[in-house]
Amino acid sequence: MPIERIAILGTGLIGASVGLALRSHGFHGTIFGWDPNPSQSAAALSIGAVTVTVEEPFTAAEQSDVILLAGPVFTILEWLEKLAPVLREHQLVTDAGSVKGALCEHATQRYNGQGQPGFLPGHPMAGKEVGGAQNADAALFQDAVWLFTECARSEQMNPTARLLADEWRAWIAKIGSRVIDMDAARHDVLCAWISHLPQFVSTALSALLEDEFSADDTLLPIGGRALREMTRLGSSPFSMWRDVAYTNTEAITHSLLALEQRLAHIRENLKTPELRSEFDRANQFRLSERFRKP
Template sequence: MKGTVVIVGLGLIGGSIALCIRARHPQAHIIGVDISEQTILSGDSLGIIDEGTTNLADVVARADLLIFCCPVQQTERFLAELPTYPLKKDLLITDTGSTKMRVMEHATAVQEAGYTFIGGHPMAGSHKSGVTAAKSLLFENAYYLLTPSAEEDPKHVAALRFWLEGTNAKFLELSAQEHDHITGMLSHLPHIVAAALVNQTSDFTQEHPAAFRLAAGGFRDITRIASSDPTMWTDISLSNKETLRELLGNWRDGMNDAIDMLEREDSTAIYQFFDTAKEFRDSLPVHQEGAIPSFYDLFVDVPDYPGVISEVTGFLAQEEISLINIKILETREDIMGILQITFQNEKDRERAKRCIEKYSHYQCHF
């Protein structure tokens, strides 16, 4: 498809969407807008964009597709300004924010001015950030949520999906309210709980220093999402605060119930508490992208001698298998492994397991 695509916010998400659009629509002209001139230069040199600017007003009149890939509060400010610009009559506008109700509310003025706005949320990410981390496969098989208004013309939704076909994502349409309730429960609340648990542990280690070394293995894994960008999660928390207040209240009530069970030494209730959780947890889909990106870790039993990490990464290099993180574990329950390697997807993890076991006698575990 020909046309001019303007992407506001040239980070991991914005850069990756640009690559996906370029792959599927090579005739499109892609313009990046970012507050950082260095980011624009990087995006241009990497071939992610065709041109860039730090000022949206300079290019917005040329846009056929306008995508806001910036924090929600910035998107809201841009939406308030849009009706003051000379825009193309058939301009299609979307965003990639993690919350949708407030964004859709701020888009009302844009829609009343006769333009199309369809909320969007690609549910994918990476431990890396910035335009230099952008990749065209970032959204493959991940859910891409769309939140058109109830009155939106289906042909506009179809047009947006066509522009975004190169993501190879699974599109799902929800109302903005349902989106925020679901992502609040499955993503936003877990991030808050993980951060609270880590903060509590941080205070605990002041009194019990040995706990710092023992807070590895399973504890580190279940609190992994607490390492997320605090600026982004401040923005998300404030933009979905009403949903989170309700969910956190329910969580608090659940913890009070747990305290009560312990005080009463009610073994039946405690067993039911864990058994119900186990049954539901075991019924969840395995290795499908959801509200929180999946982690594809491989644990490798290796001897403790100098050069073992470069040896293993050398095996992977021979098979051209990319990894996104690697670390040595001092403590890990249940699995006898000291080398943890993280991959972008399940396919790479499976290939890595076969590769390492092919070139060595090391045992690999998921």
């Protein structure tokens, strides 16, 4: 039984990009699109990311094989709660949330048990510093990694839901992503280092420069490519990152503190040979094979 109908709840950048990618890679079924902001679902429809927009997300979810929850973590949490009593065991809920521990914890009693819908937690490691369906891109997931963190009594998932989960994984591979499975707790620590930390550093640097240079209109562009790159994520929306900060606080706190200490170490060694070893380690990081594309 293949996936014939998909409901995307949240047709912003990620949701609309998934719809576009599926359709451009041969998905010919129905894609229902809903967003709390109707202009977003209308935009998703106009670019062909969904085949129909709906005003009633519950009805669309009930009629779908797979329900993709895309949006900030707390929004996904809410949908997990609201959908659990409405859906049936032959249906699959999956998501694209940035933090997985909180979602898995929430899903434990509500999904994958007897008579309950299936839940396959997912996280595409792709995005942009700007949100919205208008920035959606069918190629967003090409050469990216899509993490899955099965949890919530995953092994007890209904066999029909399991088939849907396997097929969903196949679609993710088809749209160009490399699938990697890991534990939800490991996911959250890993993402704190490689995704959340870079975001908060870029936000801090941008906010600091905004304060330092507010009166000076002409000098900032001088910084060139390095400054543009290091502050690009400064454009990221609070609405998404608030939920990440709130649901992955411990791991983010740890990584931020480690970077603060590293910066202090460099600051205290600007005139000592220790500075060389910091550059050596940084050079090593960038040169190593493991930093190549996946």
